[in-house]
Amino acid sequence: MPPVFVLALGAFSAAALVKLLAKEARRVNAELDASRREEEAVRDDARPSLRRDPLTGEYHPGEH
Template sequence: MPPVIVLALGAFGAAALVKLLARESRRVNAELDAARRSEEPEAPLSRRTLRRDPATGEYRPSDS
């Protein structure tokens, strides 16, 4: 088989593999995005403050 044909087959195979991997990564990212949207959003940690519990002396997140 001439080397040009082997190189062409290799290039077509590589292009098909890249296309397959790109499609799979888009599918996985779509699943992850849907899962993130369905989760309940949490309060950012920067907005939460700690208050000292006078009974135990431990610091706990404030309710507000």
């Protein structure tokens, strides 16, 4: 096989591999981002908010 065809086949294979790896990286990052958003939502819900006592002016943990 002439070297030009071997080089073209190698370049085509490398481009296909790069495309496949980029697609997989985007999929994994999307999955991780969704997981992080869920963890942040749970963490924010578990954290009590502070409410100001109108009589004393002090802040105390209150209901959501």
